[in-house]
Amino acid sequence: QVQLQQSGPGLVKPSQTLSLTCAISGDSVSSNSAAWNWIRQSPSRGLEWLGRTYYRSKWKNDYAVSVKSRISINPDTSKNQFSLQLSSVTPEDTAVYYCARDDDQGMNYFDYWGQGTLVTVSA
Amino acid sequence: EIVLTQSPATLSLSPGERATLSCRASQSVSSYLAWYQQKPGQAPRLLIYDASKRATGIPARFSGSGSGTDFTLTISSLEPEDFAAYYCQQRSNWPRTFGPGTKVDIK
Numbered sequence: 001q002v003q004l005q006q007s008g009p010g011l012v013k014p015s016q017t018l019s020l021t022c023a024i025s026g027d028s029v030s031s032n033s034a035a036w037n038w039i040r041q042s043p044s045r046g047l048e049w050l051g052r053t054y055y056r057s058k059w060k061n062d063y064a065v066s067v068k069s070r071i072s073i074n075p076d077t078s079k080n081q082f083s084l085q086l087s088s089v090t091p092e093d094t095a096v097y098y099c100a101r102d103d104d105q106g107m108n109y110f111d112y113w114g115q116g117t118l119v120t121v122s123a
Numbered sequence: 124e125i126v127l128t129q130s131p132a133t134l135s136l137s138p139g140e141r142a143t144l145s146c147r148a149s150q151s152v153s154s155y156l157a158w159y160q161q162k163p164g165q166a167p168r169l170l171i172y173d174a175s176k177r178a179t180g181i182p183a184r185f186s187g188s189g190s191g192t193d194f195t196l197t198i199s200s201l202e203p204e205d206f207a208a209y210y211c212q213q214r215s216n217w218p219r220t221f222g223p224g225t226k227v228d229i230k
Contacts, residue, residue, distance in 0.1 A: 001221075015179075046221060046222075046223050046224065047167070047210060047212075047221035047224075049218050049219040049220070049221075062217065064218050065218070084175060098166055098167075102214075104149075106171065107172045107173075107176075107213060108156075108172070109157040109169055109172045109212065109214060110157075110167070110169060110212070111169050111178065112158075113166035113167060113168075114166065115166060116166050
């Protein structure tokens with residue numbers, strides 16, 4: 001059974017960097033079939049896919065155009081986890097952030113999710 | 124970007140009734156559509172994938188249909204635990220996109 005456990009601060013000041021971590025159990029961040037995603041949810045934007053990291057002979061990333069200039073998603077193989085960094089945040093980045101897995105050899109949709117972290121951007 | 128629209132925004136029904144939820148895509152997504160259920164304070168839960176396949180452990184009262192641009196999620200007989208928000212999501216194109224959701228509440 002795959003489990004994703006999120007951690008990170010719930011309050012970030014405007015212009016600073018939002019940082020969250022998602023620890024994986026029951027699978028590997030280096031899996032050749034899984035991808036590790038960040039998705040956020042807010043009343044104004046609904047559910048919004050932000051990006052992913054995955055390993056296919058080498059590490060790869062895909063990012064949403066809306067955040068591409070500000071986002072970085074990185075794996076940590078030593079801890080079997082991955083992280084989200086979103087720079088230059090504004091109040092519009094206030095949302096519940098989720099990590100989620102999708103697997104090419106499985107259903108190929110977001111089948112496992114973290115518990116969610118409410119991140120508020122405020123001074 | 125593929126835009127998904129869902130209707131109705133809210134569906135008020137009683138336990139035991141049939142629920143029919145709609146999702147429409149701005150262009151064809153073939154059968155690459157999923158449905159998720161979300162309860163307050165929880166992450167979304169995958170119910171249906173590839174338009175009509177039930178995910179592991181999902182009761183048979185949940186069924187999905189459709190292809191191309193028009194899709195339907197049907198709950199044949201609502202149980203008390205089914206009152207929640209439901210979202211569709213496509214994986215035909217990048218970026219992956221979600222619909223705005225349908226809330227099924229108790230009448």
